[in-house]
Amino acid sequence: MRTGVPGLPTPHPLIDGLPAVYLEQDFLQRFLAALDDVLAPVLLSIDNLPAHLDPRSAPGDFLDWLAQWVAGDPHEGSPPELRRAAVRGAVARHARRGTVGGLAEALRLETGAEPEIVESGGTAWSTGPGTPLPGQARAWVTVRLRAAGGEGDRARLEELIDAEVPAHVGYTLELL
DSSP states (O other): OOOOOTTOOOSSOGGGGSOGGGTTOHHHHHHHHHHHHHHHHHHHHHHTHHHHTSTTTOOHHHHHHHHHHTTOOOOTTSOHHHHHHHHHTHHHHHHHTTSHHHHHHHHHHHHSSOOEEEESOOOOOOSSTTOOOSSOSSOEEEEEEOOOOOHHHHHHHHHHHHHHSOTTOEEEEEEO
């Protein structure tokens, strides 16, 4: 998080709050200047809190912290704009988590490519009893994705799919 930044000016010097009788004491000036150096990042963060809590303008370390808040942790090697987009849309994506649309959106965000997703389930309704159930008995998702990369990319994508599909659903990842 925020740490000491050499040369960072304080917005509210502590010496300004003292009575005039103390302003000429050298020890007190040096002591309060040291405290100002420590408090400057904290005070500036508090003064700019709305900007720090907005993923579009948050500094990098605050962006990582916000990502933890909304469980929208992007991959560590992702470019800053992709990380900002992941944090900005995390809450909306959580509402779609476990659906084909949510999985497709997560894969698009991670790779930039449009995935082809085939699922084994289905829904139907009937006015009569004994209607066969739609889909297949085993819950399964097949993800086909045109993505350049090696085994590291495959492992990262499998980790993402594991997090997005329901626990009882198996999957197959096909990189084209």
